[in-house]
Amino acid sequence: RIGVEPSTAMAVIARQRGIQVVRAVAEKLPFRDEAFDVALLITTLCFLDDVELCFQESHRVLQPGGCFLVGFIDAQSRCGQAYQRHRTESRFYGEAQFYPAGEVVSRLASAGFGDFASVQTICDPSLGSASPQPIHPGYGEGCFVVIRGMKPTRPFGDGRRNGDGIFNGQDESARRSSGGDDSPAALLRSMCKMHASHFAIAGAGLSCIMH
Numbered sequence: 284r285i286g287v288e289p290s291t292a293m294a295v296i297a298r299q300r301g302i303q304v305v306r307a308v309a310e311k312l313p314f315r316d317e318a319f320d321v322a323l324l325i326t327t328l329c330f331l332d333d334v335e336l337c338f339q340e341s342h343r344v345l346q347p348g349g350c351f352l353v354g355f356i357d358a359q360s361r362c363g364q365a366y367q368r369h370r371t372e373s374r375f376y377g378e379a380q381f382y383p384a385g386e387v388v389s390r391l392a393s394a395g396f397g398d399f400a401s402v403q404t405i406c407d408p409s410l411g412s413a414s415p416q417p418i419h420p421g422y423g424e425g426c427f428v429v430i431r432g433m434k435p436t437r438p439f440g441d442g443r444r445n446g447d448g449i450f451n452g453q454d455e456s457a458r459r460s461s462g463g464d465d466s467p468a469a470l471l472r473s474m475c476k477m478h479a480s481h482f483a484i485a486g487a488g489l490s491c492i493m494h
Contacts, residue, residue: 317346325354329379348436354429355362359383362426384422396432459481
């Protein structure tokens, strides 16, 4: 697990949680081309200086068939609208820029990603955090959205990726763990479960996973 983090204090927390931290920003990743299988950006999108450049850099460092997961507060959700109304009152969100889920998908597509899938949760903010809320496919109702974009694969037979599924060599196991449900949302949930040990990134804004 490799995390990218510009903050010294957050880098310390990330290292305490078992992450190898590189001091950098998501818009200028200090990695070679096609170095990783998975890149993860969680609750960081709203703090980026340049979303397009971040997405382009993430695309560059992913191998063909690699997976990019972006988790964020949907600007059009009730939570997103509330954050925007009151962000000047918050030291944490004062400089945040929230984006609608549809716009995030469009920006990912412009950066070269495709084969999108999405899930959402916190569809009823009034329930609070007393108990976990269910995960639903798509976006448009939940406050928190995760969008998966795939980097296109090379033609089959070049020895790198077969391009059929979420992950090369893991698409069948993902289908099995989803109980035979081949929907994008089910496969996305299964993939997240399969790689849960890689995703505890603490303060690291972008986590790249090398296999």
